[in-house]
Amino acid sequence: MTDILRVQGLRKAFGGVVVANGIDFSLSTGAMHCLIGPNGAGKSSFFRLLLGEHAPDAGTIIFDGSDITNLRSFQRIRRGISVKFQVPGIFKALSVRQNLEVAFQDHLNGQSLNTKIHEMLDFTDLHAEETTPAGNLSHGQQQWLEIAMAVGVEPKLLLLDEPTAGMSPDETRKTGEMLHDLNARGITILAVEHDMAFVEQIARRVTVLHFGSIFVEGTIAEIIDHPGVQEIYLGTADV
Amino acid sequence: MISSETTPRSRTRSLLARLEGPQTMGRGPAFWIAAAVAIAAAAAYPLTADAWTVGNAAYFLIWTFMAMGLGVVWGYAGALSFGQTAFFGLAGYAYGVITLNLGAAYGLTLVALVLAVAIGGLFALVIGYFMFYGRIQGVFIGIVTLSVTLVLETFMAQTAGPQWRIGEARLNGFNGMSGMPPLTLPWVGEDIALYPGPSLYYLLLGLVVICYLGLRIMLNSSFGNVLVAIRENPHRVGMLGYDVRLYQTLAFAIGGAFAALSGALYTAWGQYITPSSMGLTSAALPIIWVAVGGRRDITATLIGTIVVLAGFQSLTIYGSQYALVVMGALLLVTVLVAPQGLVVGAMTFLGRIFKKDKS
Amino acid sequence: MDLLQNVFAMLYQFGDTFAFLVISCAGLAVIFGMMGVINLAHGEFIMCGAYVTASAARAGLPLPVAILTGALVAGAVGMLVERMVIRHLYHRPLDSIIATWGISLIATQGVLIVLGSTMQGIGTPLGSIEVGSRSYSLYRLVLMVCALGLLGGLYLLFYHSRFGVIARATIQKPHMAHALGVNTGRMYGLTFGLGAALAGLAGGLYAPTMTMVPTMGATFIVESFVTVVVGGADIFVGAAPAAAILALIKAGLTAWYGQLFGQIGLLVTVILVIRILPGGLSGWLKGTTR
Numbered sequence: 001m002t003d004i005l006r007v008q009g010l011r012k013a014f015g016g017v018v019v020a021n022g023i024d025f026s027l028s029t030g031a032m033h034c035l036i037g038p039n040g041a042g043k044s045s046f047f048r049l050l051l052g053e054h055a056p057d058a059g060t061i062i063f064d065g066s067d068i069t070n071l072r073s074f075q076r077i078r079r080g081i082s083v084k085f086q087v088p089g090i091f092k093a094l095s096v097r098q099n100l101e102v103a104f105q106d107h108l109n110g111q112s113l114n115t116k117i118h119e120m121l122d123f124t125d126l127h128a129e130e131t132t133p134a135g136n137l138s139h140g141q142q143q144w145l146e147i148a149m150a151v152g153v154e155p156k157l158l159l160l161d162e163p164t165a166g167m168s169p170d171e172t173r174k175t176g177e178m179l180h181d182l183n184a185r186g187i188t189i190l191a192v193e194h195d196m197a198f199v200e201q202i203a204r205r206v207t208v209l210h211f212g213s214i215f216v217e218g219t220i221a222e223i224i225d226h227p228g229v230q231e232i233y234l235g236t237a238d239v
Numbered sequence: 240m241i242s243s244e245t246t247p248r249s250r251t252r253s254l255l256a257r258l259e260g261p262q263t264m265g266r267g268p269a270f271w272i273a274a275a276v277a278i279a280a281a282a283a284y285p286l287t288a289d290a291w292t293v294g295n296a297a298y299f300l301i302w303t304f305m306a307m308g309l310g311v312v313w314g315y316a317g318a319l320s321f322g323q324t325a326f327f328g329l330a331g332y333a334y335g336v337i338t339l340n341l342g343a344a345y346g347l348t349l350v351a352l353v354l355a356v357a358i359g360g361l362f363a364l365v366i367g368y369f370m371f372y373g374r375i376q377g378v379f380i381g382i383v384t385l386s387v388t389l390v391l392e393t394f395m396a397q398t399a400g401p402q403w404r405i406g407e408a409r410l411n412g413f414n415g416m417s418g419m420p421p422l423t424l425p426w427v428g429e430d431i432a433l434y435p436g437p438s439l440y441y442l443l444l445g446l447v448v449i450c451y452l453g454l455r456i457m458l459n460s461s462f463g464n465v466l467v468a469i470r471e472n473p474h475r476v477g478m479l480g481y482d483v484r485l486y487q488t489l490a491f492a493i494g495g496a497f498a499a500l501s502g503a504l505y506t507a508w509g510q511y512i513t514p515s516s517m518g519l520t521s522a523a524l525p526i527i528w529v530a531v532g533g534r535r536d537i538t539a540t541l542i543g544t545i546v547v548l549a550g551f552q553s554l555t556i557y558g559s560q561y562a563l564v565v566m567g568a569l570l571l572v573t574v575l576v577a578p579q580g581l582v583v584g585a586m587t588f589l590g591r592i593f594k595k596d597k598s
Numbered sequence: 599m600d601l602l603q604n605v606f607a608m609l610y611q612f613g614d615t616f617a618f619l620v621i622s623c624a625g626l627a628v629i630f631g632m633m634g635v636i637n638l639a640h641g642e643f644i645m646c647g648a649y650v651t652a653s654a655a656r657a658g659l660p661l662p663v664a665i666l667t668g669a670l671v672a673g674a675v676g677m678l679v680e681r682m683v684i685r686h687l688y689h690r691p692l693d694s695i696i697a698t699w700g701i702s703l704i705a706t707q708g709v710l711i712v713l714g715s716t717m718q719g720i721g722t723p724l725g726s727i728e729v730g731s732r733s734y735s736l737y738r739l740v741l742m743v744c745a746l747g748l749l750g751g752l753y754l755l756f757y758h759s760r761f762g763v764i765a766r767a768t769i770q771k772p773h774m775a776h777a778l779g780v781n782t783g784r785m786y787g788l789t790f791g792l793g794a795a796l797a798g799l800a801g802g803l804y805a806p807t808m809t810m811v812p813t814m815g816a817t818f819i820v821e822s823f824v825t826v827v828v829g830g831a832d833i834f835v836g837a838a839p840a841a842a843i844l845a846l847i848k849a850g851l852t853a854w855y856g857q858l859f860g861q862i863g864l865l866v867t868v869i870l871v872i873r874i875l876p877g878g879l880s881g882w883l884k885g886t887t888r
Contacts, residue, residue, distance in 0.1 A: 051478070077480035089478065091471035098261055102468045103479050105461040110253075149479070319692050321699075373874075378636045378695060382823045383868065385638075389820045390865045519641075519816050520706075523699050530696060560707040567703030574697045575686060 003062075004029040004157055004188045010049060010059035019045035020056065021212035027157075027190055032183045034199045035192045036223075037209035038232060043192045046209065047161055051083060052076050064156055082155030086162040088142040092135030096126050096145060099134050103149035120148040123178075140171045147175070151182055158182065160191040164198055176201040196224075208232075258452060260459030262315070262467060264536045264586065281444055285437040294435025294508075299548045300443040301504045306528045306544035307454055307537060308497025314534030315458060316490035317470030318371075322384030323498040323525050325366075325391050328517035330359035330499030331506040332395065335416040338507075339408035343420035344430065348507065352422065355503035356496055363495020367488040374484075388517045395514035415513030422507045435508055443504065447541075450497070454537050457493075466490055498525075520563065527570045533580020543582045607732065611852065614738050616845035617745035620838065621803055623822035623829075624748055625796035627837040630826055632769045632789045634691050635684065638698040640797050640822060641815020642705035647672040647798025648805040648814060649709070655720045655805075665802030669795045676794020680787045688786070702815075709812040717810035737806065744803060748796075749838055765789055824864050828871045843867075 005027040012020040019042045027033055037043050048054045050061060052073040061069045068076050077083075091099050100117045108116050121127045124144040129137060134145055143163070150158060163179075164172040172195070179202050183189055193199050199206060199220060206223045208215040210232050216223065223229055259266040265274070285293045305323055313319050337351035366387060370380055399412025410416060422433040422442070433439040457463055465486050468476045477483045506512045515521060532543015547569070554562035577584035626640045637643075651668035655661055679701060687694035724736040756762035768775040768785040776782050800818065808814055825844060829836030847867055852860035 072482075074477050074480050074482050077478060083478050085475075085478075089472060089475035091468045091475070093471050094467060095261060098464060098467075101461070102464050102476070105464060106480060109461075153480075319695075378630075378634070378691060379827060381692075381695060382636060382827050386820055386823050386827070386865065386868060389816070390862070393820070394862065519813075519819070520703065523703055526696060526699065558711075560710045563707040564704050564711070567700040567707070570700035570703070571683065571697055574693045574700065575683065578690065578693055 002029055002065075003027060004031075004064055005050075005190070006062040007050075008060050008062075010046075010061065011057045012045060012049060012054055013057060018212050020049060020059075022059070023209075023212070023214060025207065025214060027188060029156075029188055030183070030186065032179070032189045032202055032204050033191070034203035034206045035190065035209060036194070036196075036199060036206060037215070041209040042212040043209055044161065045212070047083075047159060047192060050076075050159065051081070080156035081159065082150040082153060082157070083159040084146050084150040084161065084163055086165050088139070088146045090134045090142055090146050090149070093133055095131045096121075096134055096137070097130045099145060099149060100152065104152050107153055116152060120152045124148045139166050140168065143167060143171075143175075147178070151187065155187060157188045157190065160189065160193075162192055162194060164193070164195055172198055173201070254456055257456040257459040259455075260463075262458040262463050263455050264538050264583075278444075278448060282441070285440055290436045293437050293440050295552070297435055297440040297443050298508060299545055299552075300440070300447050301501055301508055302525075302528070302548060303447055303501075303541055303544050304450060304504070305498040305501035305525050306532075306540055307450060308494035308501075309525050309529045310534055310537050310540035311454065311458070311466075311497070312491055312494035313529060314536070314540065315463065315470060316466045316487055316494075317473075318487060318491060319378075319381045320384045320491070320494065321381040321522055321526065322386075322388035323494065324517045324522045325384065325388035326359040326363050326495040326498040327502035327505070327521075328388070328391060328395070328512070328514070329362055330355040330502035331512035331516060332410070332416065333358045334503040334506045335419040335512055336405045336408040338419045339416075340406040343423040343432070344425075346423065346425040346430075348420055348423045352503050352507065355506075356499045359499020359502060360492050360496030363499075364488065364492040367491030367495070371484040371487040371491070385519075385522060388522050389519065392514045392517040395517070413514060415511055415515075416506075417511035419506060419510055421510060422504075433507075439508065446500075450500075451537065451541060458537060462486070462489075523570075524566070527566050531569055531573050531581050533583030535579065536583055539580055539582040539586070543580060546582075603732065608849065610734055610738075611849040612845050613742040615849045615852075616841055617738070617742040618804075619821055619825045619841035619845055620745040621741070621748060621800045622818040623825040623837055623841065624752065625793040625798075625800065626822045627826050627829065628752070628796060629790055629793035631837075632765060632793075633688075633786060635698070635790075636695045636826075637790075637793060637797075638695055639679070639702040639705060640698075641817075641819040642702050643672045643676060643794045643797035643815075644801035644804075644818050645705070645709070645812060645815040646675060647801030648808065648810060649713070649717060649801075650798070651802035651805040652717060652720050652810055656718070661720075661723060661806070665799065665805075668802035668805070669799035672798020672801065673791045673795025676797075677787050677791035679794070680790035684790060685783065685786065706812050706815070713812070715811065719808065719810045720806050722806045735807075741803060748799075761788070821864070824868050827868055 003026045005025075007023055007025040010020050010023040010025075012018075021042075023042075023046065035043055035046070045054065049056050052068075052071060052075075056069065059069070060067055063076070063079060063081065066079075068079065071079075091102065094102070097117060100120055101113070104113055104116050104120075121130060124141075124147070126137075126141060126145065126148075129141070134142065137145065143166070147163065150160075160179075164175055167175065176198060179189055179191075189202075191202065193202075203220055205217065206220050207217045208223060208226075208229050215232065216226055216229060218226070284296065288296070305327055309320065309323050312323075333355040334351050337354055338348050341347045341351065366384070369375075370383055375383060395410065395415075396413045398410035399414075401409070403410040403412070408416065408419075420432070422439070424431040424433065431438065433442060458466070465476060465481055469481075469483055469486055473483050476486075502512075502516070505516070528544040528547050529540050531547050532541070533539030547566075551562050551566060554565055573581055579587075622644070625643065626637060629635055629637045629640075647665075647668035649668075650671045651661075651664045654664035654667045659667065683697050683701065684694055687697055722735060722737050724740065726733040726735050727739075728734075756766065764775070764780055765785055765788075767778075768780055768782050769789075775785075801815075804818075808817070825837055825840050828844060829838070829840030844864060844867060847863050848860040851863040
């Protein structure tokens, strides 16, 4: 199995604050992987570096066999990375349909675009809201819409930043099922998540970040039993 | 064989389908009948008025291009440009310089018109490139564009000396250029010079209709989709794989080209152009038309512009300073009371009343 | 001897431009830096200060008192404008800018209607001094000192006074300041008033050197915008060094190529700066020192 993503020696500091301290990380194609760590561990910064929103001070990012370290965000997206942010990044004044159009029109047009939009409306159960401004949807529906925008383009790698933030337990479970479904269709998934129950539901392997470096990586059971992890993370966060 | 026949036709059909869409108000037979009636009334207008009044109405139409261009840049792409007059003025001067050098024969004034629009649009492309690729955002776009137009004004005002000439054309500093030929159509026998009057009016009316419909198609196309998405959330648009800077720059260049069209037509209409057309007061006027009409809808922008211009014109008989005070007050009231625009506000209000009546 | 004379001429030109940039942009920079509002009526507050100064001076007040009166009146008008218009638009920064443009139009044209197209000015005081074969206006040298004094005064106000601390807290964390019992509305009002008063001060200081016309504010506006754009949001880290750099560029180009190239040089600098340093000087300086 090849690696879809390989990060080597990734380093980034803002003045004296080191947010990525030589991260070596790889993700095999088809994986479903979670990234955890206490607040300030560098999870979001790592995502920003992957997405090209920050330029690293050192290190390389290899995606799908080619070096994307110096590419701009939109160029990385075009190579098959897709992202869903913690705060729903949707176009609130535009209708649900327009949101989906903007997400897919670059890849599809005419009838195939229409088919895709219908498929995604089915998928998110938003058929009745097709012409509603996205800002009027419930928080959960907005999350769903953004997930649809992110996965409808059939990315090779899907990055999720706390996908279940603000969702009800029911919606969270549904999201987990959907992610398994997407993964089964061949999409590699990397998620930052706080909710350990959700991590258990979706992740096959987990990486713990601490102070901008990889602390440990393993299966969920290994991570939970790891004494160091309990000390730095679970002991404090699992209130 | 069959496919080569159907492809262009189906392409035309899909273009026409773009005349309606979520980015533009007005759809269905009722709207298009009303639009046709409005155009017919506008076309019949010269029959009811004398040539001077018609020439004056042509003057209103000239400004609508700049207003619609600003509507695209500000209302749709979300970049508030305070300096559309820079492209207006530059194209106005370009038309003057080119026609004074080439003359009006063989339809060369039309070539000058096209060149002037191209120059204005190109300048907007360059300014847009520096702004958007320099990640300039929000208020800074306003300041930079305003600075550009004000510096251009100062520059042109300082060109009084005889050394400031381009070929035959003296720039004439503060007093501006004059004496350039009007638009002239080549015709068998004798060329037709379009002085302010019915024939110029019809030409402009045709241009307005073409530009308005063309913009509707563009705004409802995938390009327009991306523009409004950028207005709502540029970061997300980038994260969907679009080069946001490119779209913003293109929208800005289109807006600039429309302002340039107004500028070149203005020079051709009055046969003069002065540096004050790029000054602070002139720069404020397009903002007023578009804000008062409603920037997020091209139809509201068009209607608002014509109504405000007509109001401004009728106030000018008391003195332009009174008219400008009213314009300033109108802008304040719009921003405070109906930020989405008075025309849009009125449309929404009427819609609500209708709904109440029905229920 | 010739060399010394030329050096003095260059320094004078630089100091004169620097003073003009600092004094004319201070009010704009304070309002923008503290409130995020670009005040397009900035030039009209300058005009207000200049008109009041000139009237007061001709009524017999000594010039420094007249200038202060001009600044105070402009500040009072500023607070009134904030109360009536700007306060309603804080959550819509772009609209607040457009509103100030409306105010600018009303003010310029209103003054034109009420006071006519020009007003009698006051002559430049203090005469001139001779350096070598050339003479220089002493009042302009005073203006250079005023510019430095203004920067010093603002520094003390924002970093070493109760008002400054509260103002900066309000700007950085409005909700927190509000929770701590700061009257944030009043702080915004005072800040806008301060910006307007500084604009009025600029008008008062330059009133003796200018023709009094309702559109005189436009003379200041390009330079002050350019300084604020190049400087970025922070007046001390950004605007002051920006004024120095721009003054150097403008004075140099003006000395060698004339007025016009000085102004074009400013514009080119702005375009290059925004291409290279999107956050302006202050964003860049803060980014490297953090």
